[in-house]
Amino acid sequence: MQLLFEQLLNGLQLSLTLFLLAAGLTLVFGIMGVINLAHGSLYMVGAYAGALVASKVGGFWLAVPAALAAAAVVGVAMELLVVRRLYARDHLSQVLATFGLILFFNGIIAWGVGRAPLQMDMPTLLSGFVELAPGLPYPTYRLAVMAVGVVVALGLWYVIARTRLGMLIRAGSDKREMVSALGVDIAGLFTLVFGLGALLAGLAGVMVGPIRSVQIGMGEQVLITTFVVIVVGGIGSIRGAFVGALLIGMCDTLGRAYAPMLLKLWLSGPLADGLGASLASIMIYLVMAVALVLRPRGLFPAGG
Amino acid sequence: MMLSVQSIDAAYGDAQALFGLSLDIKAGEAVTLIGRNGMGKTTTIRAIMGLTPPRAGAIHFEGQRIDGLKPHEIARRGLGLVPEGRQIFVHLSVEENLVATAANRTKGATPWTLARIFNLFPRLAERRAQSAGTLSGGEQQMLAIGRALMTNPRLLILDEATEGLAPLIRQDIWNCLAALRAQGLSILIVDRNLDELMRLADRHNVVEKGRVVWSGTSQELAAERERIEQRIGV
Numbered sequence: 001m002q003l004l005f006e007q008l009l010n011g012l013q014l015s016l017t018l019f020l021l022a023a024g025l026t027l028v029f030g031i032m033g034v035i036n037l038a039h040g041s042l043y044m045v046g047a048y049a050g051a052l053v054a055s056k057v058g059g060f061w062l063a064v065p066a067a068l069a070a071a072a073v074v075g076v077a078m079e080l081l082v083v084r085r086l087y088a089r090d091h092l093s094q095v096l097a098t099f100g101l102i103l104f105f106n107g108i109i110a111w112g113v114g115r116a117p118l119q120m121d122m123p124t125l126l127s128g129f130v131e132l133a134p135g136l137p138y139p140t141y142r143l144a145v146m147a148v149g150v151v152v153a154l155g156l157w158y159v160i161a162r163t164r165l166g167m168l169i170r171a172g173s174d175k176r177e178m179v180s181a182l183g184v185d186i187a188g189l190f191t192l193v194f195g196l197g198a199l200l201a202g203l204a205g206v207m208v209g210p211i212r213s214v215q216i217g218m219g220e221q222v223l224i225t226t227f228v229v230i231v232v233g234g235i236g237s238i239r240g241a242f243v244g245a246l247l248i249g250m251c252d253t254l255g256r257a258y259a260p261m262l263l264k265l266w267l268s269g270p271l272a273d274g275l276g277a278s279l280a281s282i283m284i285y286l287v288m289a290v291a292l293v294l295r296p297r298g299l300f301p302a303g304g
Numbered sequence: 305m306m307l308s309v310q311s312i313d314a315a316y317g318d319a320q321a322l323f324g325l326s327l328d329i330k331a332g333e334a335v336t337l338i339g340r341n342g343m344g345k346t347t348t349i350r351a352i353m354g355l356t357p358p359r360a361g362a363i364h365f366e367g368q369r370i371d372g373l374k375p376h377e378i379a380r381r382g383l384g385l386v387p388e389g390r391q392i393f394v395h396l397s398v399e400e401n402l403v404a405t406a407a408n409r410t411k412g413a414t415p416w417t418l419a420r421i422f423n424l425f426p427r428l429a430e431r432r433a434q435s436a437g438t439l440s441g442g443e444q445q446m447l448a449i450g451r452a453l454m455t456n457p458r459l460l461i462l463d464e465a466t467e468g469l470a471p472l473i474r475q476d477i478w479n480c481l482a483a484l485r486a487q488g489l490s491i492l493i494v495d496r497n498l499d500e501l502m503r504l505a506d507r508h509n510v511v512e513k514g515r516v517v518w519s520g521t522s523q524e525l526a527a528e529r530e531r532i533e534q535r536i537g538v
Contacts, residue, residue: 167393
């Protein structure tokens, strides 16, 4: 029971981190029609900027704004220099160009920072445990990550549902020409949305820093999961990204925790462990397959 | 001169659609483009708005050259487009369609507000929270006009604004355009109903194969009506 509760919280924390990444990716894909494989690199940039500032300059609380700024600046530069040229291109060109960006960012970091993973210290204020129930301590830091995720989700909901920026985002990619003929600078809007997505990816990166090691390639792992999230949720939909992130984050966490245990009911120990581990690692893809059979355009198709 | 289009060429890829087309609109004037389908009326509008930039010639708006500018830069100078096919934002509510791109960049003395739009089109007020995709064709047309007015244009450009609408709704749209005209708004309109166009507008241009082949006032159009009707096929 205690393990289940802890795993549920871990799943929720993974879900909210995935949501931060999925929100930007789904907007860029849904509105601008660009497949940005380098979205994970922005997450890595956020994590590295955070870890470097935390260790060299000092302090987690300085690391967070530094990571946000670094990811946003790199994101805006990426849009202006590369992604902007890809809007009119097909998906193959987009995949090739943004894959090139992944190699570029990995190369830059290997050259400038080195290949050894960095560790980032947790802020002392958040390094303890909170006793959620008698006999159930849970790391304060993970709770804080969840709180930030919830606040960002609410903020994004507000922006999308209530502001003019949100209206223009929802007006949709099919009406780009009309939006510009009514006096809106579409290129500027796209840069803004891309920068916002980069900022959220950087936030996810710096928050994950103290939990996992900061290393080259961290973006690619999480990117694949993030794509699963937005495909399941419905490309272009923030609500879809949120629900998809919850579904995928929970399935992944609970699958890893319980698949071997459940299989032990029928199978011998080592066999169950092996099969369970494999099953856990493909769990999210099974969920995606089932979701796409039932809802080919995702759970919440954009604008639906 | 409010808008001056001087012998522009425009093309879609290799297919040239405009061949030295010229057109003038004075402040406060209502001017029409009439002609058969595929003769270049919509292309003229797209060229003016910068959506299909002209390859030759020049376009001036209030004395400043606007060809070569981006569509949003052109719109911001005070051109409001009501496009062919309405192109409303179907995923937004009626009110959001009006608000999303609203602006008062030209600093008009009595800017358009939601209240004024709803006064002009009471049917939109009843449906303000409804998704725009659920509106009837006529209501969508009213919304497209309202949306353009909310950008506070000095020149309103309408492309086939009464196309495919029921007669009663059509009359509502014409009445509304007459009211806008009376308020001093300049209008460039593409339509096929000559009676209504002669009532609304000062001058008319017949477009054929990418050129203006006849232009004149409503009286002149009335005098040559039969010949012109044959040319434009109404």
